[in-house]
Amino acid sequence: MRYLKVGKIVNTQGLKGELRIQSVTDQPEVRYKKGNVLFLAHADEKTPLMELKIVSYRRQKNLDILKFDSFNNINQVEQYKGYDLLVAIEENSDEINTEDGLYYFEIMGLTVETANGQLVGTITDILSPGANDVWVVTTDNKQTIYLPAIKDVIKAIDMSERKVVVELIEGLVE
The missing domain is CATH 2.30.30.240 (PRC-barrel domain)
Known part of the structure; x- marks a missing residue:
């Protein structure tokens, strides 16, 4: 399995465990759909530490706000500032070269x-x-x-x- 970076956690949002994400994907509304799975990794590493299921997504100014099922308060997410969010890409996936563009x-x-x-x-x-x-x-x-x-x-x-x-x-x- 290969992993591609889709965003970086830049800060927390509120007290309920939401995170502010600086995205590097041109399709955040597709990547961050409720129910999708992302992976948490140390900055600039491609080895995931944990799997995260998206509970909610919204756009605020130039950042994306995500909430994951694993986190319910600010104390749980504070430690992940600076971490990357990855998406899994299968080796033979049609996603690699899509009509929508290139990674x-x-x-x-x-x-x-x-x-x-x-x-x-x-x-x-x-x-x-x-x-x-x-x-x-x-x-x-x-x-x-x-x-x-x-x-x-x-x-x-x-x-x-x-x-x-x-x-x-x-x-x-x-």
């Missing part, structure tokens, strides 16, 4: 080039500041380029060749 781990490390074959760099990070993700590309000379993950910029993704074809619109590269 962050699949995008990281892809080579970025223009339509005429000019090498831009490698995707080294993904930011989720708001309406769309921003792919951080590091060039060979260590320059950082921020590419919004929108159709005007990202023209094609070829997973078999591990590359992304982009159109560098004015203002993206100095």
Whole structure:
């Protein structure tokens, strides 16, 4: 079984054991449905410590608020600030490449080039500041380029060749 990070516990919410989650999933309403199971793990580790069943989910400002069946008060959840929430992905799961998009781990490390074959760099990070993700590309000379993950910029993704074809619109590269 493989596990993918879907969020990080950043704080508690209220006194009844709810947690504030900074999500790294683009589909929190799907991932955090009542009855779904997530796994708790130490930060940046992929080995789950415990299984958690979701009792409730809501969005508040830029965070997701989750309540799990295992926790009923703030004293039970206080110790988990900074921990990660993982989802289990089967090795042969159809979820890995869906029509809805790619997981962050699949995008990281892809080579970025223009339509005429000019090498831009490698995707080294993904930011989720708001309406769309921003792919951080590091060039060979260590320059950082921020590419919004929108159709005007990202023209094609070829997973078999591990590359992304982009159109560098004015203002993206100095």
